Amino acid sequence: MSLKRISAIFRHNTRVLVSDPGPIIVTTLMPLVLMTFLQGMGRTVLESEGFTGASGAEHVVPGMAVLFSLFGVIHLGMSFFQEHGWGTWDRLRASPASPIEILLGKMLPPASIILIQTVVLFAAGALLFDLDIRGSVVALAAMVLTTTVFLIALSMLAVALFTTISQLSAATNVLAMILGGLGGALAPLSVLPDWAQTIAPISPAYWSLMGLRAVLLEGGGMQAVLVPVGILLGASLVVAALAASRFRFTDEKAWV
Amino acid sequence: MLRIRNLEKSYASHDVLRGVDLDISPGEIVALLGPNGAGKTTLASIVAGLRRPDSGSIRVGDIDVVRNAGRARTLLGLAPQHLGIYPTLTARQNLLLFGRIAGVSGRGLRDRIDEVSTGLALSDLLDRKAGILSGGQQRRLHTAMAMLHRPRLLLLDEPTVGADVESRRQILAFVRDLAARGTAVCYATHYLPEVDDLDATVAVLNGGRIVYRGSVSSLARAHGTSGVRLAFRGDPPDLAGFETDGSHAFRTVDQPGVEIARTLADGTAWVSRLESVEIIRPSLETAYLALTVPTTTETEEQTHVA
Ligand SMILES: Nc1ncnc2c1ncn2[C@@H]1O[C@H](COP(=O)(O)OP(=O)(O)O)[C@@H](O)[C@H]1O
Numbered sequence: 350m351s352l353k354r355i356s357a358i359f360r361h362n363t364r365v366l367v368s369d370p371g372p373i374i375v376t377t378l379m380p381l382v383l384m385t386f387l388q389g390m391g392r393t394v395l396e397s398e399g400f401t402g403a404s405g406a407e408h409v410v411p412g413m414a415v416l417f418s419l420f421g422v423i424h425l426g427m428s429f430f431q432e433h434g435w436g437t438w439d440r441l442r443a444s445p446a447s448p449i450e451i452l453l454g455k456m457l458p459p460a461s462i463i464l465i466q467t468v469v470l471f472a473a474g475a476l477l478f479d480l481d482i483r484g485s486v487v488a489l490a491a492m493v494l495t496t497t498v499f500l501i502a503l504s505m506l507a508v509a510l511f512t513t514i515s516q517l518s519a520a521t522n523v524l525a526m527i528l529g530g531l532g533g534a535l536a537p538l539s540v541l542p543d544w545a546q547t548i549a550p551i552s553p554a555y556w557s558l559m560g561l562r563a564v565l566l567e568g569g570g571m572q573a574v575l576v577p578v579g580i581l582l583g584a585s586l587v588v589a590a591l592a593a594s595r596f597r598f599t600d601e602k603a604w605v
Numbered sequence: 606m607l608r609i610r611n612l613e614k615s616y617a618s619h620d621v622l623r624g625v626d627l628d629i630s631p632g633e634i635v636a637l638l639g640p641n642g643a644g645k646t647t648l649a650s651i652v653a654g655l656r657r658p659d660s661g662s663i664r665v666g667d668i669d670v671v672r673n674a675g676r677a678r679t680l681l682g683l684a685p686q687h688l689g690i691y692p693t694l695t696a697r698q699n700l701l702l703f704g705r706i707a708g709v710s711g712r713g714l715r716d717r718i719d720e721v722s723t724g725l726a727l728s729d730l731l732d733r734k735a736g737i738l739s740g741g742q743q744r745r746l747h748t749a750m751a752m753l754h755r756p757r758l759l760l761l762d763e764p765t766v767g768a769d770v771e772s773r774r775q776i777l778a779f780v781r782d783l784a785a786r787g788t789a790v791c792y793a794t795h796y797l798p799e800v801d802d803l804d805a806t807v808a809v810l811n812g813g814r815i816v817y818r819g820s821v822s823s824l825a826r827a828h829g830t831s832g833v834r835l836a837f838r839g840d841p842p843d844l845a846g847f848e849t850d851g852s853h854a855f856r857t858v859d860q861p862g863v864e865i866a867r868t869l870a871d872g873t874a875w876v877s878r879l880e881s882v883e884i885i886r887p888s889l890e891t892a893y894l895a896l897t898v899p900t901t902t903e904t905e906e907q908t909h910v911a
């Protein structure tokens with residue numbers, strides 16, 4: 350494995366992302382807009398849960414951050430489908446770069462976008478929406494990072510399973526809504542229907558939000574996020590193993 | 606530089622390569638000829654490590670491509686048949702990626718980009734987005750991207766498709782230049798006039814095998830056929846032994862002069878409509894056509910499809 354080659358592919362893919370920033374702007378601006386509209390609802394629900402003095406940002410900021418991180422799977426997936434559409438995938442494969450170097454170099458830039466997007470949302474939350482981080486920032490970072498790790502694994506599974514970009518984007522959009530909604534990213538868990546509360550733990554967003562709320566609302570530290578971090582990493586391993594068993598460098602993908 | 610032995614490859618039940626042997630020496634340009642579907646792209650992809658052969662051996666230099674794909678790829682450059690460029694990036698950024706992946710960097714990389722873009726007339730286009738270049742310019746960029754690391758074996762799969770006359774000339778000239786400096790080149794094409802322009806030797810792929818390997822002149826001598834071609838105003842008359850194609854009638858014969866005299870002697874009814882009489886000499890073209898008559902299996906397959 351050569352760091353030089355990974356960095357060459359990384360820089361190149363960062364340029365590709367930045368050269369066409371539309372999708373990134375959308376997934377960063379949309380949550381800001383939604384936060385503005387949903388903050389009041391968040392405050393009401395949090396107060397009814399007993400968090401007096403909450404601004405509502407403690408719900409809408411992590412909620413939107415997690416929801417739009419899920420939508421971010423599209424950035425990772427696109428990065429692969431684009432190569433097929435542009436005819437460059439075979440060129441990369443015929444280059445001296447090994448499969449693992451190609452994967453790392455290609456996945457890290459869009460994964461960083463998901464991270465940066467999350468940081469922007471938390472920063473905007475603190476500056477514009479009265480978000481008060483009561484607990485440990487390190488624990489917060491740990492939650493954000495493990496969520497991103499899970500999404501990288503999920504993206505690889507999506508790339509492995511789907512053969513066209515429209516399948517990928519349809520599946521990402523629907524799944525992000527379902528997993529996000531079920532996990533309490535839209536409306537807080539306490540006001541979801543009973544059946545939804547019962548099955549919520551199957552959603553990775555549930556565990557992300559559980560950890561984020563523990564830090565933001567309950568002032569938790571690393572101790573408080575160990576369980577969600579562990580569960581997300583475990584889920585990442587399972588999903589990554591599935592992806593690895595299905596992923597073929599020789600598969601053809603269509604940019605339609 | 607390239608040594609292929611008994612290479613076989615099939616897709617599902619369709620045998621594309623049925624025992625291909627091919628050698629290319631350093632500095633040699635081999636024009637890999639064959640009709641559409643002959644397996645030229647399949648052959649190039651296997652050499653580039655993109656597909657696995659069913660059996661056979663392929664060595665690039667002294668490296669086994671199947672067992673040691675990673676190292677083999679550092680020695681070869683591939684410009685695939687289908688255009689592969691990053692349209693949202695500039696031409697220079699497209700070139701930088703493949704130079705850096707191949708381990709060229711800094712000053713060396715700038716020099717290489719200079720050299721390749723001068724050779725392929727891309728110098729003035731380097732800072733334009735690849736997506737807005739013309740078709741011929743994109744082809745030249747696409748080809749340049751395979752050459753940045755001075756590969757010892759260059760695989761070009763129909764590199765001049767969609768290129769205008771000037772682009773074609775530039776690509777051919779640069780390929781000749783590279784070969785003169787020691788690169789072994791495998792140049793897949795079905796466009797015969799390029800073979801002479803490249804000063805290449807020929808490998809004809811048909812029916813899954815290399816059916817001819819050697820120089821153009823000996824190919825024409827060995828397999829070229831002579832014949833007579835008559836052109837008419839309106840439809841050609843029904844002439845015994847001739848095949849017709851549009852307003853032409855053609856017949857393969859060993860002694861074209863004798864055939865012309867004999868045919869014209871019977872020609873009272875149609876001679877007023879005769880526009881031209883042509884003697885076809887054995888050439889690369891006639892040899893190629895003689896070598897690539899569809900094999901029985903292909904004819905069967907085509908009937909299947911139809
Ligand atoms: N991935 C594939 N799957 C199945 N058949 C293929 C595939 N690629 C090529 N073929 C078939 O293999 C034959 C050779 O194709 P190809 O190598 O592209 O020929 P050429 O480059 O000489 O035109 C064709 O009949 C083509 O349809």
Ligand SMILES: [Mg+2]
Pocket residue numbers: 645646647686762
């Ligand atoms: Mg081809």
